[in-house]
Amino acid sequence: MFGIDRQVYYRSIKRKILKQSKSEQVILMVRKIRMKMPRIGTRKLYYLLNQELRALKIGRDMFFNILKVNHLLISPKRSYHITTNSYHRFKKHKNLIENLKIIRPEQVWVSDITYIGKRSKPCYLSLVTDAYSKRIMGFNVATNLNAENSLKALQMALKSRKNSCLSLIHHSDRGIQYCSDEYQKVIRKTKNLRCSMTESYDPYQNAVAERVNGILKQEFLVDRYNDQQLNIIKLVVKESIQIYNLVRPHCSNHMLTPMQMHQQKEIEMKTYKTKNRSNHEATSV
Numbered sequence: 338m339f340g341i342d343r344q345v346y347y348r349s350i351k352r353k354i355l356k357q358s359k360s361e362q363v364i365l366m367v368r369k370i371r372m373k374m375p376r377i378g379t380r381k382l383y384y385l386l387n388q389e390l391r392a393l394k395i396g397r398d399m400f401f402n403i404l405k406v407n408h409l410l411i412s413p414k415r416s417y418h419i420t421t422n423s424y425h426r427f428k429k430h431k432n433l434i435e436n437l438k439i440i441r442p443e444q445v446w447v448s449d450i451t452y453i454g455k456r457s458k459p460c461y462l463s464l465v466t467d468a469y470s471k472r473i474m475g476f477n478v479a480t481n482l483n484a485e486n487s488l489k490a491l492q493m494a495l496k497s498r499k500n501s502c503l504s505l506i507h508h509s510d511r512g513i514q515y516c517s518d519e520y521q522k523v524i525r526k527t528k529n530l531r532c533s534m535t536e537s538y539d540p541y542q543n544a545v546a547e548r549v550n551g552i553l554k555q556e557f558l559v560d561r562y563n564d565q566q567l568n569i570i571k572l573v574v575k576e577s578i579q580i581y582n583l584v585r586p587h588c589s590n591h592m593l594t595p596m597q598m599h600q601q602k603e604i605e606m607k608t609y610k611t612k613n614r615s616n617h618e619a620t621s622v
Contacts, residue, residue: 359393360403367409373580376411376556379404381585384592428521429511433533434468437506441602442469443498445533448509449546450487451553453560453570454480460563460570462553463487465494468508468545469606470599471587473578474498478571484517491523501528508533510543553577556585 366386371377383390383400390400404410439445445468454460463486465475475494479486491507498505507524509515511534524532535543553559557577562570582595589607590598598604 359395360407362393363390363395363400363403364407364409367404374556374585375558377585378411378556380588381592384586429516430532430534432508432536433506433531434508439469439606441503442467442472442599443500443503443505444469445506445508446474446494447543447546448487448491448507448515449543449550450482450512450514451550453478453554453563453574455563458563460567461486462550462559462574463490463514464546464549465490465507466546466549467595467599469602470595471545471549471590472582472595472599473549476574476578478567478574480567482514484514484519487514488520488523491520495523495527504529504531506531506533508535508543509546510535552581552585557581 363386366389367382370382370385379401382404383397386400390396395403401410434445437445446465447468448463448465450461450463452459453462459480461479461482463477463479464473466473474497475490475492477486477489477493507530514520515532515534521532524530553574557580559570559574559577562573565573585594586592587595587598591604591607593604
């Protein structure tokens with residue numbers, strides 16, 4: 338009557354039901370992962386779900402389309418808070434990693450402080466990250482910017498250090514916390530540990546640290562709990578860092594987790610391009 342074959346009509350209905358069923362399965366798998374990593378990106382989701390998606394005969398483009406139609410794509414957040422005070426009387430150190438090729442874990446550690454609180458209840462997260470593996474070696478959450486809080490993150494990282502016989506560079510910005518007498522005293526007393534600092538206000542000179550800050554705040558939403566008590570925020574940060582280190586694949590680690598990357602040294606580390614487009618060489622971190 339309508340010029341459509343009966344088999345074609347029922348076949349199209351069957352295809353529609355099958356597509357809906359596949360989409361529902363994909364959405365359930367995505368939401369299960371995002372229970373732990375709330376804003377993990379689509380490429381990393383595709384990597385984590387690769388085997389399940391192959392079984393469903395769903396390729397990358399179809400996977401992206403399913404997430405787009407169901408409003409599950411992630412739009413990046415942008416926020417910026419200054420936590421660095423470089424105007425102080427303490428000694429500032431030279432940049433030792435500017436042209437350094439990083440080839441193994443525990444060759445360079447990068448340190449930074451990021452803001453995860455709100456104006457009425459300030460809170461700061463100090464991090465020490467391995468530049469090669471992107472593994473967070475030490476962290477500390479505090480309600481102020483005192484040097485002792487950054488020092489606690491460094492001390493945690495030093496306890497996780499596997500080989501104290503190899504040379505290690507501690508790289509940071511020129512903030513008063515890292516230049517303070519207490520912090521520098523620990524660096525001087527630690528075997529084979531040298532201090533390095535950025536020599537300008539360009540955040541690209543500490544790119545790894547800035548990237549890890551962004552992952553914790555944009556993907557794990559550690560700043561979403563800024564109205565909670567300090568002990569709750571500490572638990573959230575601790576759990577997020579464990580998932581980041583052990584579960585989340587990292588693009589610059591060739592999709593290995595930071596812990597997997599840290600346990601080997603054969604894979605060459607990916608580099609970040611410089612901010613200056615006229616310079617086509619990549620930075621060492």
